[in-house]
Amino acid sequence: MKSDDPDITWVEEPKLGLTGRMYLPLLVQGLTTTARHLISPKVTVSFPEERPQIGNPLIYRGVHRLNKDAEGRVKCVACFLCATACPAHCIDIIAAESPWPDREKYPESFVIDELRCIFCGMCEEACPVDAVELTSLMDLTGRSREEMIFDKEKLLSVYDMTKDAEPMKSIALGGTV
Amino acid sequence: MSFSERVTYVLSHPGWPFALVALLGAAGMFLLLPRGARGGRRVGGMLAVAAFVLLGAKLPHLTGLREGVFAMLATVTVVSAVGSVTFRSPVYCAIWFALTLAGTAGLFMFQGAQFLGVATIVVYAGAILVTMLFVLMLAQPQGLSTYDRVSWEPLLGAGVGGLLVGLLTHLLRSSLATADAGFAAAKPMTENAVLVNEHVAGLGAQLFSKHLIAVEAGGSLLLVAVVAAVAITSQGVPKRQGGRYE
Amino acid sequence: MPEYVIVALVKIALLIGGLMTAAAYFVLLERWMAAWIQDRKGPNRVGIPLTKIKLFGLGQPLADGVKFILKEEYTPGHVDKFLYSLAPISILAAALASFAVVPVGDRLPAIFGYGPFDLTAAPGIDVGMIYVFALSSIAVYGVILGGWASNNKYSFLGGLRSSAQLIAYELPMGLGILGIVLASGSLRLETIINAQASSGLWNVFWQPIGFVVFVIAAFAEAARLPFDLPEAEQELIGGYHTEYSGLRLLMYLVAEFLHMIMAAFLIVILFLGGWHFWGLTGDATGEITWGQAILRHIILMSKITGVILFFMLVRWSWPRFRFDQLMALAWKVMLPLGMVNLVVIAVLVEFQPQLIERAGGRGMASLLMIGASWLIGIICWAAVAWASPLGTDNRPVYGKIGAME
Numbered sequence: 001m002k003s004d005d006p007d008i009t010w011v012e013e014p015k016l017g018l019t020g021r022m023y024l025p026l027l028v029q030g031l032t033t034t035a036r037h038l039i040s041p042k043v044t045v046s047f048p049e050e051r052p053q054i055g056n057p058l059i060y061r062g063v064h065r066l067n068k069d070a071e072g073r074v075k076c077v078a079c080f081l082c083a084t085a086c087p088a089h090c091i092d093i094i095a096a097e098s099p100w101p102d103r104e105k106y107p108e109s110f111v112i113d114e115l116r117c118i119f120c121g122m123c124e125e126a127c128p129v130d131a132v133e134l135t136s137l138m139d140l141t142g143r144s145r146e147e148m149i150f151d152k153e154k155l156l157s158v159y160d161m162t163k164d165a166e167p168m169k170s171i172a173l174g175g176t177v
Numbered sequence: 178m179s180f181s182e183r184v185t186y187v188l189s190h191p192g193w194p195f196a197l198v199a200l201l202g203a204a205g206m207f208l209l210l211p212r213g214a215r216g217g218r219r220v221g222g223m224l225a226v227a228a229f230v231l232l233g234a235k236l237p238h239l240t241g242l243r244e245g246v247f248a249m250l251a252t253v254t255v256v257s258a259v260g261s262v263t264f265r266s267p268v269y270c271a272i273w274f275a276l277t278l279a280g281t282a283g284l285f286m287f288q289g290a291q292f293l294g295v296a297t298i299v300v301y302a303g304a305i306l307v308t309m310l311f312v313l314m315l316a317q318p319q320g321l322s323t324y325d326r327v328s329w330e331p332l333l334g335a336g337v338g339g340l341l342v343g344l345l346t347h348l349l350r351s352s353l354a355t356a357d358a359g360f361a362a363a364k365p366m367t368e369n370a371v372l373v374n375e376h377v378a379g380l381g382a383q384l385f386s387k388h389l390i391a392v393e394a395g396g397s398l399l400l401v402a403v404v405a406a407v408a409i410t411s412q413g414v415p416k417r418q419g420g421r422y423e
Numbered sequence: 424m425p426e427y428v429i430v431a432l433v434k435i436a437l438l439i440g441g442l443m444t445a446a447a448y449f450v451l452l453e454r455w456m457a458a459w460i461q462d463r464k465g466p467n468r469v470g471i472p473l474t475k476i477k478l479f480g481l482g483q484p485l486a487d488g489v490k491f492i493l494k495e496e497y498t499p500g501h502v503d504k505f506l507y508s509l510a511p512i513s514i515l516a517a518a519l520a521s522f523a524v525v526p527v528g529d530r531l532p533a534i535f536g537y538g539p540f541d542l543t544a545a546p547g548i549d550v551g552m553i554y555v556f557a558l559s560s561i562a563v564y565g566v567i568l569g570g571w572a573s574n575n576k577y578s579f580l581g582g583l584r585s586s587a588q589l590i591a592y593e594l595p596m597g598l599g600i601l602g603i604v605l606a607s608g609s610l611r612l613e614t615i616i617n618a619q620a621s622s623g624l625w626n627v628f629w630q631p632i633g634f635v636v637f638v639i640a641a642f643a644e645a646a647r648l649p650f651d652l653p654e655a656e657q658e659l660i661g662g663y664h665t666e667y668s669g670l671r672l673l674m675y676l677v678a679e680f681l682h683m684i685m686a687a688f689l690i691v692i693l694f695l696g697g698w699h700f701w702g703l704t705g706d707a708t709g710e711i712t713w714g715q716a717i718l719r720h721i722i723l724m725s726k727i728t729g730v731i732l733f734f735m736l737v738r739w740s741w742p743r744f745r746f747d748q749l750m751a752l753a754w755k756v757m758l759p760l761g762m763v764n765l766v767v768i769a770v771l772v773e774f775q776p777q778l779i780e781r782a783g784g785r786g787m788a789s790l791l792m793i794g795a796s797w798l799i800g801i802i803c804w805a806a807v808a809w810a811s812p813l814g815t816d817n818r819p820v821y822g823k824i825g826a827m828e
Contacts, residue, residue, distance in 0.1 A: 035736070043462045046464070302564075315583070377609070
């Protein structure tokens with residue numbers, strides 16, 4: 001593209017007055033900005049001592065949980081929609097014949113590899129029975145890779161841990177269940 | 178005079194070690210210089226070291242702390258000067274030359290000429306040599322161009338250098354004998370005499386009274402040079418129409 | 424061993440220890456300042472090792488040092504090994520050696536009949552100021568050799584930029600101090616402080632142009648923002664020390680901080696009165712008590728810390744210059760301003776006795792001198808602004824505005 005191309009719009013630099021060219025207003029502006037920030041309140045959260053403020057825990061995407069229904073059974077019907085939706089392929093489900101009459105299948109094993117998970121929330125969106133949900137737990141750590149692969153019991157225990165603070169989204173957000 | 182008589186005369190002459198130093202030094206330097214031909218550099222290095230040691234052995238006053246400092250500074254200066262002409266990479270030559278300048282500055286300081294010493298470093302090592310390094314690095318990032326790897330006229334250069342050193346030493350040698358007595362008689366300079374004197378003020382007074390015309394002439398010359406440099410470099414720069422802030 | 428040798432060795436040990444500690448803690452301070460200005464808290468975790476005591480992060484320099492020492496000192500295969508090792512050594516050695524002539528206070532009274540001691544490692548060097556200049560020009564070698572020996576284009580560009588910058592700004596720096604040297608009649612830093620202390624008139628008050636020129640040149644010589652082109656991170660990765668790691672990198676970084684400390688020392692000593700403060704530090708000449716000696720040291724150090732805090736504040740306040748602007752600033756602004764400063768100060772110094780006689784008293788004459796120099800300073804600054812040598816038109820010549828209308 002040549003510089004006399006009609007598509008180019010030439011923009012005139014803003015003209016500086018004498019004070020502007022003396023640099024003083026600009027220097028003072030820069031210094032006052034930094035000096036103001038020097039004494040302004042800090043935004044750092046000193047993490048282990050201070051917990052970060054999570055705006056709305058119901059829509060935060062942290063560690064997964066497997067919800068239980070009113071009778072304490074796992075809600076999941078092993079439909080594989082979450083595993084299919086997962087872009088990181090971190091959900092592994094083994095389905096089995098359901099012992100309960102109200103559904104055909106239930107997950108014999110439900111494993112989420114938290115190290116592979118990218119916490120996008122697709123599984124939560126895909127789930128037709130609102131069984132898998134993301135909680136607001138954000139400080140997920142472990143000492144080994146094995147520890148970070150969450151099986152069904154662990155995911156259910158996450159539900160037990162968080163059910164009081166975070167009710168099931170389906171209800172809280174006006175869902176179907 | 179028969180031949181053997183001549184030989185004994187020459188050998189009995191007190192100046193012959195210095196002639197030998199000059200000869201050895203010239204031969205060593207010739208072998209050390211990058212000549213294009215390979216080999217001989219190790220022999221040349223040994224010859225140069227031998228010449229230097231011989232010269233050092235024949236010089237008086239090389240005892241004690243004060244003289245030790247002098248000897249160290251002089252060795253640094255001479256060795257790095259040899260290095261600055263014998264290395265093949267121009268960048269290394271420049272670094273060796275910087276070391277030579279540092280040694281020279283040290284020698285100036287040693288004699289109590291603080292201003293000269295420091296000015297040597299500021300002007301030569303700090304400005305001129307850095308500019309040269311700048312150019313060298315820009316011109317040959319690898320430091321390996323053929324025309325810089327071979328020295329011009331190594332034989333002539335080494336010969337003239339040896340001759341110069343030999344003649345100067347010969348002239349100095351005759352005055353060294355008298356200086357010897359004077360050196361012993363002179364009151365040694367204490368560190369206070371070196372430090373307390375207002376060197377720069379004295380130097381300035383000298384420059385602006387006794388040597389005023391020389392200083393002014395030098396200044397004018399430099400000014401003319403600066404104007405000329407500006408005139409040369411500003412040729413051929415296309416002028417932009419209008420102003421910067423039209 | 425003679426007594427003066429022992430005194431000198433003790434001074435050197437104290438100076439090097441103090442400088443290294445100061446450099447380490449200024450790194451911490453720099454990180455704190457950076458954090459505070461960016462609304463963060465900065466390093467505040469490391470305290471006393473092996474305990475839980477945090478001490479606001481004051482142990483951070485120790486952790487930094489241990490990290491640097493334990494890092495692998497990697498020498499890339501494509502470098503010029505000798506110069507690659509020599510460069511950081513030369514820059515650190517020059518930076519440390521330049522402090523030999525800098526007074527860190529006034530002097531100490533006699534101890535057990537010895538003394539009084541000057542608080543300078545090498546007292547009485549008559550060319551103190553030029554000595555500092557000489558060693559700061561040696562520092563260029565570390566930068567340019569490091570850049571070249573690394574055999575890396577970014578390093579090389581950093582080295583070239585910095586050598587051009589340092590050479591260009593040495594000139595205005597020299598012109599900036601010429602006024603001081605004219606006024607105090609000596610290149611010795613102690614004498615310069617004493618001249619300001621005895622008159623009570625700091626040089627900054629009546630040499631404003633010199634001060635501005637010198638401070639800008641000092642920023643450029645220390646390669647601090649807004650003049651940090653040798654290592655502009657956004658353009659050159661790390662500049663001349665891109666290829667360095669471990670202890671060699673540490674040498675470069677320490678040398679950089681030493682340059683900044685040196686610049687602060689020079690600004691304070693030359694322009695801000697050194698250890699002098701009105702009504703506190705007492706008479707410049709004559710006997711000195713322990714209290715006065717310590718007070719003077721503390722005042723000097725707090726002034727230097729203040730200047731360094733300003734350095735760090737400026738780093739986040741103003742954007743970096745472009746390289747052509749940097750050179751234009753040196754040659755088209757700083758150099759003429761330095762010349763003007765020299766002429767003004769020469770005239771003022773020459774006519775000072777008459778002025779004192781006419782104006783009736785030193786105080787009035789000082790006021791007149793301050794007024795005249797500031798007036799000329801403002802006029803010069805306005806003239807620079809009017810000429811605007813830094814404003815450049817980068818548009819291609821044939822694509823001018825208005826051609827399409």
